[in-house]
Amino acid sequence: MSVVGVVGAGVMGTGVAQNLAQTGHRVILVDVDQATVDRALWQMERDARLSRMLSGSAVEFDASVVAGQVGLKGLAEADVVVENITENWDLKRALYAELDEACAPEAIFVANTSAIPITRIAAATRRPEQVIGVHFMNPVPMKPAVELIPGVHTSPETVTRTTALLEAMGKKVIPVRDSCGFVSNRVLMLTVNEAAYLVYEGVADAETVDEVFRSCFGHPMGPLETADLIGVDTILHSVVVLYEHYADSKYRPCPLLREMTDAGLHGRKTGRGFYTYAD
Ligand code: NAD
Numbered sequence: 001m002s003v004v005g006v007v008g009a010g011v012m013g014t015g016v017a018q019n020l021a022q023t024g025h026r027v028i029l030v031d032v033d034q035a036t037v038d039r040a041l042w043q044m045e046r047d048a049r050l051s052r053m054l055s056g057s058a059v060e061f062d063a064s065v066v067a068g069q070v071g072l073k074g075l076a077e078a079d080v081v082v083e084n085i086t087e088n089w090d091l092k093r094a095l096y097a098e099l100d101e102a103c104a105p106e107a108i109f110v111a112n113t114s115a116i117p118i119t120r121i122a123a124a125t126r127r128p129e130q131v132i133g134v135h136f137m138n139p140v141p142m143k144p145a146v147e148l149i150p151g152v153h154t155s156p157e158t159v160t161r162t163t164a165l166l167e168a169m170g171k172k173v174i175p176v177r178d179s180c181g182f183v184s185n186r187v188l189m190l191t192v193n194e195a196a197y198l199v200y201e202g203v204a205d206a207e208t209v210d211e212v213f214r215s216c217f218g219h220p221m222g223p224l225e226t227a228d229l230i231g232v233d234t235i236l237h238s239v240v241v242l243y244e245h246y247a248d249s250k251y252r253p254c255p256l257l258r259e260m261t262d263a264g265l266h267g268r269k270t271g272r273g274f275y276t277y278a279d
Helices: 011-021 034-055 089-102 118-122 156-168 184-200 206-217 223-230 232-246 255-262
Strands: 003-007 026-031 066-070 080-083 108-111 131-135 145-150 172-175
Touching (some): 011 026, 026 034, 184 255
Parallel strands (some): 003 080
């Protein structure tokens, strides 16, 4: 059974760990505090049970294959580490330097980022040929495809090993060139940011913006429901990464996203964002 380290036990790390556990991998799940790790373990069991009920699927979730912990100890066992920490370059850069020390020399680092270029992340390690981007979609266990992003120095062997892992997780792999925001978030983040501006300027409220996208375009979710699902803070961080990288005012972050982030209105994960959630 291969061992995969999953660092960051928030929205994405929880989904990645659950998906790995359900597809025959042993997982070491890491965050900075025990309460977050415990919540992630609880959420995985709940989500796996819910999805079994809703889909009638026979996929079991065996909690014993996931070891939750604070700190990087034990990651030397991992063949692959999937990094899912906060979308903040300073935090990621510091973590990759630590991972380089803590992990086996042959381990691959998979960066799950919304926008940060993979080549920049790889440069924070001494193993750039073993660093690759995988842009997982949320919620991870339910989404069928990922963007796969090799950096400038990523080796063909790293691409092959990562593709095999993703296929074992049940994912269709869509390779794209390394570029800040990749394909998905160059478009999605602009859309969500502009949708936030419509609310900020009083052109329409969140319900109306989303209703236009659902009823007129047939989208299953509007952009502001999507913002709440992703995390309003993660949207802000990603738009800031795009704005700084391209030095292009079209990515100027909407002040409403900043205010909501400061106020803890991060969407589903905090119970309130553009909408309010009972759970
Ligand atoms: P999140 O805020 O829900 O979780 C991030 C977690 O990382 C937090 O629990 C935090 O405590 C932890 N963390 C921060 N620094 C850490 C460190 N040094 N070591 C261990 N844990 C640390 O964020 P998220 O939505 O899970 O996003 C994680 C990454 O995935 C980001 O880079 C984001 O851009 C990317 N991403 C997010 C989505 C989405 O829909 N939310 C989709 C694709 C990619």
